[in-house]
Amino acid sequence: MANSIQQSSDDILQVEEGSLYPALQRMLIKGWVTAEWGVTSGNRRARYYRLTPAGRKQLVLELSQFQRVFGAINRVIQIA
């Protein structure tokens, strides 16, 4: 997950990998994701987190909010 963030942002965004865990816990509590053990393509055990319908709804909500704020910031910057 940390990898994918790093790669898709072209190495601009780097996260401390461990800090994902507390965030994941909070999402587990809210019921936005579920976790289960699985096996990776490299035949390793790993935990898979999957978005729940509630999580998907929340994602859409957060995204739209983010885009609104981002759009606003963008406009402010352009005026300046």
Next chain:
Amino acid sequence: MLFDEALRRLRMLFQGKQFQNELDEEMRLHLELRQEHHLGSGLSRDAARSAANRQFGNITSIQETSYRAWGWGWLESLLQDLRYGIRSIFRSPALTLVALLSLALAIGANTAIFSLLDAIMLRSLPVKNPTQLVVLGEGKEAGTTDRYGSTTLYSYPFYRQFQQKNLVFSDVAAILSMWSGVHGTIDGSDQTVLMKVQPVSGTYFSMLGVQPAIGRALAETDDTSEGDHPVAFISDAWWKRGLASDPAVLHRKIKLGTTTFDIVGVAPPEFFGTKVGEAPDIWVPMSMMKSVPPNWDGYKDNFFQSMLIMGRLKPGVSSEQATSNVNVLYQQIIRAFPDVNLNPKNTADLSKAHVVLTPMATGLSNLRYSFSEPLKILMAVTALVLLIACANIANLLLARSTARLREFAVRQALGARRIRIVRQLLTESLLLALLGGLLGVGLAAFADRLLLRLISDGADILPLDVSLNTRLLLFNFAVTVATAVLFGIVPALRGTRVELTDALKDGRGPSSGSSRSPLGKALIVTQVAISLVLMVGALLFLRSLVNLANVDTGFNRQGVLRLQIDSNVTGLKGSDPRMIAMFQEIEQRVSALPGVKAASFASFLFGQGSWNTHIHVVGMTTSDNVNIKHNVIGNAYFATMHIPLLAGRTFGPQDTSTSRRVAIISEHMAKTLFPAGVNPIGHHYFIGNDLLPINDVEVIGIVKDVKFHNLQEPPQYIDYIPNPQHPWGYGSFAVRYDGNFAAISNAVQQTIHSIDRTLPIYDVTTLDHAVARTITNQRLVAQLSAFFGLLAVFLSCIGIYGLMSYVVGRRTNEIGIRIAIGATRANVRWLVMREIVLLLAVGIAVGIPITLAGSRIVANMLFGLHGIDWVSLLGSVAALLLVGLLAGYLPAQRASRVDPMIALRYE
């Protein structure tokens, strides 16, 4: 949504272990994966691992943050504190034992007294909207009176008119102010059973809103015409006790006197009537009043004033509106009775009368009048004892927290926040308090039963519910938590205010010893002051009790057996010649028993109520305020009671129903109510207000004054009348005897039963015991306050001992130096004792004014003690000094034995 979330959090709580393992596993896999990744890109094994770790962050911190995200951190630390608290409790078992014991006693005592207070004074009646209920007048009287202007007792016809005419009550009911103990039979059995029977108006249960548990309650239709509604409603307690909870109770019958009553219903378990402490077994409609022994004939009598009237205020009617309406009706109704006698005196009395309305949400109670003051005092006493216990524990904890200074310093140095340590210390005190509280509840449950037995003056335990209830447990819990905070907060704050470097260096610096004891000393001074108050109180009550017990009753209370019979079961009237003969036969046959010296009936032995009227002495003006207590007696009464005859003669066989009417009067009556200088013997007076020949009696003797109703009363006006001339359906029988009580009691009862097999005999005891019963509440207060006084002093001594041991411990090196440079053992001992003497002196000085103020509050509860009682005060001061010095002597002695070499090496 929220519910789901709570569920997930809970699941996490219960699967905490698994959760943590999974998280660990996940992180480990993560790290391995990353490490391999780095290895793959050509790093060495070590470099790969550290790179992976760097990228990951602080593992422990992340684990904790993840864990804490679930919101159970507080529980975790609470459990931690509790575990630690339990361990530290076991670490110092002596301290724990003392703390727990004193807490348990103090909390237990508070709870027990409160539960009694609650049952007698605070608890609302278990009826519908009890706050709407009021009683006319003050509800304090019981009996019957024909006096004009009676505002507490009313006649039944008055109740009926009042019920119809009033505009302010939605419902009105009347109960007879006197209940009768009737020996009835169940279902025609020949075994009599004592039942408490309470006649009530038909509206009683509907007004209270009491729903029957079985069958129906009494109703207005049961109270429409006199004598033909033989129905009974029984209490739950009596249904269980008397009828073994028979489900077919509605088919059973009770015979009271000559009338058989059908049981129509059973009251709900919580309903005990409207008088706290007097739970009737059976309620019958007022219409049957005349059929229930002692067969009061008052259903149609306008001036047989013996009812309490209670009403439920209509919603929105204020107390003032109700009072004014009631008073208007009061005058109207009484003045309109056809047989009203409006002579000037009665008119004046009537015009003066003002009916007050008394709220009766908590019910009526005669107990309340006698016990409210003692209970309040005892509540205050137990609260003070609790305060002492708190001070004590605070002191012990203070000492301990000082001893743990290093521990706290280390923890703070390692980064613990102060609030965290305070919280842990408070958890420990709370744990201690809760344990103490729990023990206290157990103790209270036991003490309550003991208390109830102490305040119940007869053979029967008062019908009060003092079992533990929610309110009580809440009270107890509140007290406990308050206690914990009280004794825990100061040591906790003190103990954690640490100069880190000093404490870590050792904590044995010269400054820390002296800076911490002022608080401890203040606590000791408080304890001593409170102890003094409690001790003086205890001594005052004890001395008052001794004074009461030594009161000269005027009769010889030793060596007399007394018992009650219920002559109503014979169905004869008291004036029936057969009845008079039966009483005389019992007196004669019992007197003839071996070991019996004399035996006599009387209408009243000590403390059994009275029959009083005005009298008119020939040649004297009568005062309305003078009431004479009359006692109808058998011929051997004075011989039985050992009441000395001062002049004239006692009654004999010559005083019959047809002979000249005679009376014997008390000394006080002879001296104050008869013309001066004239021998009262041979003088005549009239009993009652009417100067009719039938009321005229001649004085034939004068006897010494006796106490009639209680031990505190001043000399009374008493006269004695022979039974044949004013026949009385006797109940009380006194026998003067020699020898074994049990043997005599058996012989007497057998003799009575040989004369009439059906006569129920009950309340068999000694006269001495009957007299002692009348000072039950004084005894209760004296015994309990003595117990608590001793407890207080004992706790204070532990406090003094604890503090001084602690101080001596901390000053060991100073003492060592003193000894090394030449101080003698005596010097050292005095060094310590001086401090104790100072503490005691200050405590006593603070306590004396409080004591004096306090003893003024209880002054009216004391007997034969006036002003400042120096004996109690000086005695308490001396005793407190003595035990205080004893408690301090041990540490002082230990200080004087300090070996200077060891003490100095310790430095």
